[in-house]
Every structure is written in structure tokens, then in C-alpha cells.
Amino acid sequence: MSEVKLMKGNEAVAEAAILAGVDAYFGYPITPQSEVIEYLMVERPEDRTGMVVLQAESEIAAINMVYGAAGTGKRVMTSSSSPGVSLKQEGISYIAGSELPCVIVNVVRGGPGLGTIQPSQADYFQSTKGGGHGDYRLLVLAPASVQEMADFVDLAFDLAFKYRNPVMILSDGVIGQMMEKITLPAQKPRLSNEEIIERYGDWATTGKPSTRERNIITSLELDPYRQETHNHKLQAKYKKMEENEVRFEAINCEDADYVIVAYGSSARISQKTMQLARAKGHKVGLFRLISLFPFPKNELNKLADTVKGFLAVEMSAGQMIEDVRLAVNGKKPAEHYGRFGGVVHSPEEVLIALEQKIIGG
Amino acid sequence: MTEEMIIAGFGGQGVLSMGKILAYSGIMQDQEVSWMPSYGPEMRGGTANVTVIVSDERISSPILTHYDTAILLNQQSMDKFEKSVKPGGVLLYDPNGILHHPTRTDIKIYTIEGAKLASQMGNPNIFNMIVFGAFLKIKPIVKLENVIRGLKKSLPERHHKLIPLNEDAISMGMNNVVEK
Structure with missing residues (x-):
């Protein structure tokens, strides 16, 4: 299946799920991600791989x-x-507490509340710093193209099982709705029940054989000391993620005086800003976050030694900027720019902000 | 070559499909493409628009504010996007239903009587392909053979019998575009 296709980001996620050998998808439609479940319903993956697709009665049920x-x-x-x-x-917190692997895709729209159906990146805090209750982390991947919407599905599952942790693909209305050229991966077979027992039998509830103790999946522990121990274990896992799973793309950062930090659709928009700025003679680079948690703090801190300033571009009132400032740790100025509430900034608007807040300042 | 364009009009005019066919044609000749629709409460009778980029190079921003070409198919779109055409760029429109015609003098303005020609051809559904033909006459950025290949690829098999009709519509557009 190396054929080139034209697909929406949402359709790419859905097709990639079938190709990644996913066993089940449970969802509930909402703009701007409804094409995920629409595509799966039309494509009938149960005929292709046996994958179950079910529209639940609500998001909570799903x-x-x-x-x-x-x-x-x-x-x-x-x-x-x-x-x-x-x-x-609530469910995500339980899944994180119970240490179960799964993939959650969020095609972000403007908030708060019911908000708007237009694109936004204002769910950064929710995705990277909890969202549900308790001390937990999601591994968060931010695709910036339709190709990455597809590629990150299999990657997300690999990471989810590696760490027994929920992984979020944090997209937005732009990436979900746009169509681009895409090359799909080959079909991965779904695991058989025997393969699942062999690989995950030490924790999964696959039916208790006489050869081992029963596996219990719960997020409840009434003894606070044991719960603290469990939390220590989780924290050690998150630390391991921070050591091993940082992902980013540095474009033109080697000689840059100024660097734009962005992810997802803002990274695409900012890449054009970078081109416009370079045409005007400003040495601008783009540091594109691919993993939002873990955040590439060491790499940004190192970059602060050679550049004069950072502009964090995100479609929010200023969320990722907090992590950028923590990483840069006062070494160099780091400012925020972004339209929000469903408004998408243009490359030219970002350039004006860059000139006013960083280059001129 | 990079062509950055917006196609805007009423929902139901085939604005999004025209953009999709252009994007598919670009893929057929190994170009990079992006297709970014407006996806608000657009439906039949509402406004709809799509930004399409066809390029020889990797595309950065799918979101634009200025365009090489604007294809504008209702008054609301004319009011909104006439000013967004780059100086020296192209504005193509169907005068049917347009009360306030474009006034800029630093761009090239073309008209195509798409609605009238479609009704003469007895099929209002091919309106968008007539307009698309007019665009291809002005800017032959994709080859006609690649448009046909794109159509074959994007249409389900049961609709392939409509491809000759679409070819006729494209020729009709090519032969009837007028420079103002």
C-alpha cells in the first residue's frame, strides 16, 4: 500500500488505525473530528481486519x-x-492510574465550554499537565501534517505498550480537516489472543491460567502508603519517558538569531513566517515540538546559548510559552504570540509579532 | 512553481470539489498539494471556501491571507476576497448574481458565464467544471490529461461514465473565459 493518496487528516488517522492492526475503536462524533468515525463506519474494518468500530452513546461511555x-x-x-x-x-485518569495502554486523538477546537468548531491549540495544558485528577502524565504527540496524522498512530501504540500508558495525539481543526498527499504504511496484522497472552499476559486480563496469580486492573488503593509507592512507580516511568522519548524537529536553528517554537498547524504557519523573515534578512529558525510531553527542555535550554530570543507561537492565550520559559530559564527573552478562540493566525501576523516582540525588542 | 489560490462561493456550487480535483491533478504530476476548507456551518446556500496550494516544493503553511488566484462565485466571496489577491494576480468570477463587480486595476480580472453555460449544457451540476476549465485556460498549471487521471482516481467507479461530460465542461470553460 505505498500508493500516494489525497486524504484529510481525520481520514488518515482512521485508515492508519486499521493498518496499525488496532483491535477496537470506540468514539462519538463531534466537529471537527467526525470524519474519523465516519471513515471507519464506511470502510467497515471488521471486514478487513476484524477491527471493532462502535459509536458509543457518549464520550464518557467511549x-x-x-x-x-x-x-x-x-x-x-x-x-x-x-x-x-x-x-x-475521568476515564483517562483511571487508565493512567491503572497503567493501561491506549491511544486518544484530540482534534482541538476553540473553547472554553462548547466554544467554537474552529481550530485551536488551547488544550495544551489539559493534554500535557493532567486534565484529569491525580499525578499522571500522558505521552503527547503533535502531528503537523496529514502524513504525520497517519504515521503517529502506530508510533503512539508502540509507545503506549512500551510504557503501559495512555498516549495522546494532539491535533487541531486545521490538520484534521485539511487534505494532503499521503503514503500509507503496509497492513500490520492484529495480534492473536495467543500472541497477546505471550506479550502482555503478565498484566492483561486474558483469562487466568493455573500457572500464575490473577491479574487485577484497578486504580484504587485504600492504603495511602501503597498508593504512594504506586505513584513513585508512575513518576519513575514518566522520568524514563523524559529521558527517552523527546521528539522535535529543528529547522534552520544552527545559524539562527531568533527561533520560533511551535507545534502542529502553528509550526506549519510559522515555517512560512521563517521563510518570509529569512527573505527579509533575519536569521530565523523553527523549533518544532513533536512530543509535547516529554517537552524538549534540555534542547531548548542549549539553544538559548546561541540565539537572541524565542517566540512561542500557539493558537492559545499562552500555554506552551510557560514550558518554553521554564526551559530557557531566563537565559534569553521568550515571548508569546497567538490568535485564539478559533481564529487561526496567518504567517504574516506571526512575522509582525516576531519583529515587534523579539527582533525589534 | 507554487500556485496559492482560494475558491469561494455558495455551498452546493462544487467549490470544495473543484479544489479537490485540482489537488488530485497536482498529485498526478508529482506535485505537493494542500487543500484546506472552511468547515463552519457551511451547507447548501451558505458560504464555502477552500484554499488550495499546488507546488513543486514542500508546502509550509496551508493557511494563507494572499493568493495568486481567487475564483469567486458569489457576492459575499467577492466582498471578502477581492482585496486578498496578490498584485499581479488573477481574479476569476462568474458575473451571474454579482452586483458589485471587482474594481482593482493591479490584478488581472476574468469572467466566465459558468451558470449560464451549465444551464445551456442542460446540467447545472457541471458549473464548477466549467469554471475550472476557465481557470486552466488562464493558468495551465496542471495538464488536462492529469485532470482526467485525477477525476478517475477521485470519483467512484460508478461515476466514471460522467468523465466525458466533465471533459466537455472543461472545454466549454476554456473556450468562454473572457479577460476584462
């Missing part, structure tokens, strides 16, 4: 179906957009 199915060691996915992902937060 995430709890994910919770249950993930407990059996299956590859399970859900997707939604901001208000729907807010509804899923």
Missing part, C-alpha cells in the same frame, strides 16, 4: 469502553474534539 478493552491487552483507540475530550478526562 473512554470507559477503551478502559475495559485496554485491560485485555488489545490495541484500543478513541478520538474526539475538545469538549468531548474534557468529558473523557
Whole structure:
């Protein structure tokens, strides 16, 4: 299946899920991500791979179906957009507490509340710093193209099982709705029940044989000391993610005087800003975040030694900028720019902000 | 070569499909493409628009504010996007239903009587392909053979019998575009 296709980001996620050998998808429609479940319903993956697709009665039901199915060691996915992902937060916290692998796709729209159906990046805090209750982290990947919408599905599942942790693909209305050229990967077979027992039998509820103790999946521990121990274990896992799973793309940063930090659609827009700025003689680079948690703080801190300033560009009132400032740690100025509430900034607007806030300042 | 364009009009005119066919044609000749629709409460009778970029190079921003070409198919779109055409760029429109015609003198302005020609051909559904033909006459950025290949690829098999009709519509547009 190396054929080049024209697909929407949302369709790419759906097709990539089938190709990644996903066992089940549970979702509920919401703009701007409804094409995910629409595509899956039309494509009938149960005929192709046996993958289950189910429209739940609500987002809360969908995430709890994910919770249950993930407990059996299956590859399970859900997707939604901001208000729907807010509804899923209780389930996500339980899944993180129970240390189960799953993939959650958020095609972000403007908030707060029901907000707007237009693109936004204002769910950064929710995705990277909790969202649900308790000390937990999601691994968060931010695709910036339709190709990455597809590529990150399999990657997300690999990471989810590597760490037994929920992984979020944090997209937005631009990447979800736009169509681009895409090359799809080959079909991965779904794991058989025997393969699941062999790989995940030490934790998954696959049916208790006489040869081992029963596997219990729970996020409840009434003894606070044991719960603290469990939290220590989780924290050690998140630290390992920070050591091993940082992903980013540095474009023209080697000789840069000024660097734009951005992810997702803002990174695409800022790449054009970088071209416009370079045409005007400003040495501008783009530091594109691919993993939002773990955040590439060491790399940004190092970059602060050679550049004069950073502009954090995101479609929010200023969320990622907090992590940029923590990383840069006062070495160099780091300012924020972004339209929000569903308004998408243009490359020219970002250039004006760059000139006023960083280059001129 | 990079062509940055906007196609805007009423929902139901085939604005998004025209953009999709252009994007598919670009893929057929190994170019990079992006297609970014407006996706608000657009439906039949509402406004709809799509930004299409066809380029020999990797495309950065799919979001633009200025365009090499604007294809504007209703008054609201004319009011909104006439000013967004780059100096020296192209504005193509169907005068049907346009009360306030474009006034800029630093761009090239073309008209195509798409609605009238479609009704003469007895099929209002091919309106968008007539307009698309007019665009290809002004800017032959994709080869006609690649448009046909793109159509074959994007249309389900049961609709392939409509491809000759679409070819006729494209020729009709090519032969009837007028420079103002």
C-alpha cells in the first residue's frame, strides 16, 4: 500500500488505525473530528481486519469502553474534539492510574465550554499537565501534517505498550480537516489472543491460567502508603519517558538569531513566517515540538546559548510559552504570540509579532 | 512553481470539489498539494471556501491571507476576497448574481458565464467544471490529461461514465473565459 493518496487528516488517522492492526475503536462524533468515525463506519474494518468500530452513546461511555478493552491487552483507540475530550478526562485518569495502554486523538477546537468548531491549540495544558485528577502524565504527540496524522498512530501504540500508558495525539481543526498527499504504511496484522497472552499476559486480563496469580486492573488503593509507592512507580516511568522519548524537529536553528517554537498547524504557519523573515534578512529558525510531553527542555535550554530570543507561537492565550520559559530559564527573552478562540493566525501576523516582540525588542 | 489560490462561493456550487480535483491533478504530476476548507456551518446556500496550494516544493503553511488566484462565485466571496489577491494576480468570477463587480486595476480580472453555460449544457451540476476549465485556460498549471487521471482516481467507479461530460465542461470553460 505505498500508493500516494489525497486524504484529510481525520481520514488518515482512521485508515492508519486499521493498518496499525488496532483491535477496537470506540468514539462519538463531534466537529471537527467526525470524519474519523465516519471513515471507519464506511470502510467497515471488521471486514478487513476484524477491527471493532462502535459509536458509543457518549464520550464518557467511549473512554470507559477503551478502559475495559485496554485491560485485555488489545490495541484500543478513541478520538474526539475538545469538549468531548474534557468529558473523557475521568476515564483517562483511571487508565493512567491503572497503567493501561491506549491511544486518544484530540482534534482541538476553540473553547472554553462548547466554544467554537474552529481550530485551536488551547488544550495544551489539559493534554500535557493532567486534565484529569491525580499525578499522571500522558505521552503527547503533535502531528503537523496529514502524513504525520497517519504515521503517529502506530508510533503512539508502540509507545503506549512500551510504557503501559495512555498516549495522546494532539491535533487541531486545521490538520484534521485539511487534505494532503499521503503514503500509507503496509497492513500490520492484529495480534492473536495467543500472541497477546505471550506479550502482555503478565498484566492483561486474558483469562487466568493455573500457572500464575490473577491479574487485577484497578486504580484504587485504600492504603495511602501503597498508593504512594504506586505513584513513585508512575513518576519513575514518566522520568524514563523524559529521558527517552523527546521528539522535535529543528529547522534552520544552527545559524539562527531568533527561533520560533511551535507545534502542529502553528509550526506549519510559522515555517512560512521563517521563510518570509529569512527573505527579509533575519536569521530565523523553527523549533518544532513533536512530543509535547516529554517537552524538549534540555534542547531548548542549549539553544538559548546561541540565539537572541524565542517566540512561542500557539493558537492559545499562552500555554506552551510557560514550558518554553521554564526551559530557557531566563537565559534569553521568550515571548508569546497567538490568535485564539478559533481564529487561526496567518504567517504574516506571526512575522509582525516576531519583529515587534523579539527582533525589534 | 507554487500556485496559492482560494475558491469561494455558495455551498452546493462544487467549490470544495473543484479544489479537490485540482489537488488530485497536482498529485498526478508529482506535485505537493494542500487543500484546506472552511468547515463552519457551511451547507447548501451558505458560504464555502477552500484554499488550495499546488507546488513543486514542500508546502509550509496551508493557511494563507494572499493568493495568486481567487475564483469567486458569489457576492459575499467577492466582498471578502477581492482585496486578498496578490498584485499581479488573477481574479476569476462568474458575473451571474454579482452586483458589485471587482474594481482593482493591479490584478488581472476574468469572467466566465459558468451558470449560464451549465444551464445551456442542460446540467447545472457541471458549473464548477466549467469554471475550472476557465481557470486552466488562464493558468495551465496542471495538464488536462492529469485532470482526467485525477477525476478517475477521485470519483467512484460508478461515476466514471460522467468523465466525458466533465471533459466537455472543461472545454466549454476554456473556450468562454473572457479577460476584462
